[in-house]
Amino acid sequence: MNESFTEQMRRFYDGHRQELYTYSLALTRNHEAAEDAIHNAFQRLLKRGSAPDDLRPYVFRCVRNAAIDDLRERLRRDDSIFDLNGNNGNASDLTLYAELGQLLAQLSDDERETIVLKVFDAMTFQEIADLRGVSINTAASWYRRGLEKLKSLWMEEVK
């Protein structure tokens, strides 16, 4: 419980900022809220002064709790987790990602959160289950159902 803990937190943030931001943005769907959730989560962690050895699931859970707290205060929730303004890819790709972002927004919170954790944060179903406090089957089921929904929503879009 000294400055090494602060350094440990700083290193963790520097190494996982993209994953944390994507996750927080997927939960809040609001850039400012996503930022605040990460900031508040680390603020609480630093105030507490200690954390378990396995930091990753713990910090993600803290960010999740902070994001849920913040959700009650925000009305606008339509920001995409994708970078649609950058120079990555051509116009058709950006259109596709914008559509995927909109389809993701139509999933239930559990399904969207599970897909983000699995696809973008490379978590296993076991890690997701531990993070959410559910069984591994439930986590896998949210993921499978989410992808199925994305597929059917995509088919409707194409039609």
Added chain:
Amino acid sequence: MNENEIERRLQQAPLAKPPDVLNQRMHALFNEAWIVRSNPFLRPVPVWLAVAACFGFAAIGFGVRPLVVRRQPLPTVVVVVPSNETLARLLTGQPPPRSDGIDFSRARIQVITQPSQTPEKL
């Protein structure tokens, strides 16, 4: 597009990057925490420690108090009874005469208070 294709497309999608302002806020937060943690006078004290310190100092206070606060000696009350035969018999264990009781009518009460030698509180 099947599920695998959707999964692959999602993995290829460019993610929104954490804005610079977040990184600035986070580094300010870490720097502030580092300053607080490196300065013992700024560290937060756990509630249990504060409560324990209160009890500890209270116990020490009660322990030290008799050393610094001199107790006021209680006044001694002495009943002086003029000597008579009945009383002398009673004190020496001899049976008193039946008719005579101890006469307290001439007894006087004397209260002896010792003057305090030092100031009451140092």
